[in-house]
Amino acid sequence: MSETWLTAFVWIGLALIASYVSIRTAISVAMIEIMVGMIVGNIMHLETTQWVNFLAGLGSVLLTFLAGAEIEPDALRKHWKAALGIGFISFLAPFLGAMALARFALGWSPDASKIAGVALSTTSVAVVYAVMIESGLNKTELGKLILAACFVTDLGTVLALGALFANYNLWLAGFVAVLVVVLIVFPRIIEPFFKRFEGHVSEPEMKLLLAVLFFMGWLASKANSEAVLPAYLIGLAVAGPLARHRETMHHIRVSTFALLTPFYFLKAGSLIRIADLVNGFWVIGILLLVKLVTKLIGVYPVARMFKMDHKIGSYTTLLMSTGLTFGTISALFGYTRGIISQSQYSALVVVVIASAIVPTMIAQAFYKPSVKVTEASE
Secondary structure (H helix, E strand, O other): HHHHHHHHHHHHHHHHHHHHHHHOOOHHHHHHHHHHHHHHHOOOOOOHHHHHHHHHHHHHHHHHHHHHHOOOOHHHHHHHHHHHHHHHHHHHHHHHHHHHHHHHHHOHHHHHHHHOOOOOOOOOOOHHHHHHHHOOHHHHHHHHHHHHHHHHHHHHHHHHHHHOOOOOOOOHHHHHHHHHHHHHHHHHHHHHHHHHHHHOOHHHHHHHHHHHHHHHHHHHHOOOOOOOOHHHHHHHHOOHHOOOHHHHHHHHHHHHHHHHHHHHHHHHHOOOOEEEEEEEEEEHHHHHHHHHHHHHHHHHHHHHHOOOHHHHHHHHHHHHHOOOHHHHHHHHHHHOOOOOHHHHHHHHHHHHHHHHHHHHEEEHHHOOHHHHHHHHOO
C-alpha cells in the first residue's frame, strides 16, 4: 500500500512541475505533460500500474466529453454549411494522405496505416480554443465557425477510429442502439435533473454524467470500440443544457484537468522512446509534412469557396492543421492494442505535438486577423 502512495506522489509531482512550466512558458499544459512524461520515462522507470491506466483512460474520456460539450449548438447550426465543408475535408484529406504514405512509402501494415491516418487527421479543439480566447476571436463569427469546423473534423476522427476497429457483431449493434437512445433521451432528462439537484455538496449531477459515460464506455469496449466515441457524442448532445449550468461545467473541468488528464498525458509521453525518435527522424519529418500539405490542399480551397480572403483562409487552414488530444488518443489506442509498434507510436505522437506548435506559430505570426476587422466583415 505504501508503494501506491509513492507512485501517486511521483505522478502528481510531475503534473505539478508541468503546470509550473506551462504557466511560465505560456505553452499548453498538455504538451508540457507529454514532454515531462517522455523525459522522465526515458531517464528512469515511470511505473504504470492498473489504477494509473484507469485514471489515464478516464482522463481521455472526460477530456473528449468536454471537447464535445464546449461546442455551441447555435454556432454549429448557423455555420453548418461552412463548418461541414471545411471540417469534413480537414479530416478526409490528411486521413487518406497519411494512410497512403504509411502503407505504400513507409511499409506499415494496413491496420497501422489506418491508425496513422486517424491520428494525423485530427484538429486540436484545445489548441484552437486557446488561440481563440487569447486573440479575442472566440467572440466573433469567424472564431465560432472555426471551432464548429474543428468539431466536424474531430467527429470524423472519432467515428473513423470506432468504425475501422470495431467488432461487427451483436455487441456493436447493441452499443449503437443504446447510444442512439441515450443521445435522444439524456439531454431531455439532464435539464430537470440539474434544476432539482444542482448545488448540493454531494454533486449528484456529476455522478449522473459519470454513470452514463461509464456505462457507455463499457458497451463501447465490448464492441471493441473506444470509450471516447460515446463521450464525444454525449458531450455534444448535452452542450445546450450544460451551457446553462456553468457551475457544473466548471466542476467537471476542474476535476478533469486537476486530477485525470495529467495521468493521461504523462503516460502518453512516457511511452515515447527518444532512441526511436533519433532513428526515425526522417519518418517524423515526412509524416508532419504530409499532414500539413494535405490540410493545405484540402482546407484552403474550401475556405476560399466560402468567400474567405487569402489571409483569413490561410489562418483558418493553419488552425485546422493543429493536432493534440485526439491524435494522442488514437496513437495510444493503436499502441495499447498492439496495432502499432513503440517506434511507430513515438513517431506519431511527436508529429501530433509538432502539428500543435508549428501551424499555430505561423498563423499567429503572419496571418492573425484583426478582431475589429473580422467583426466588421462579419
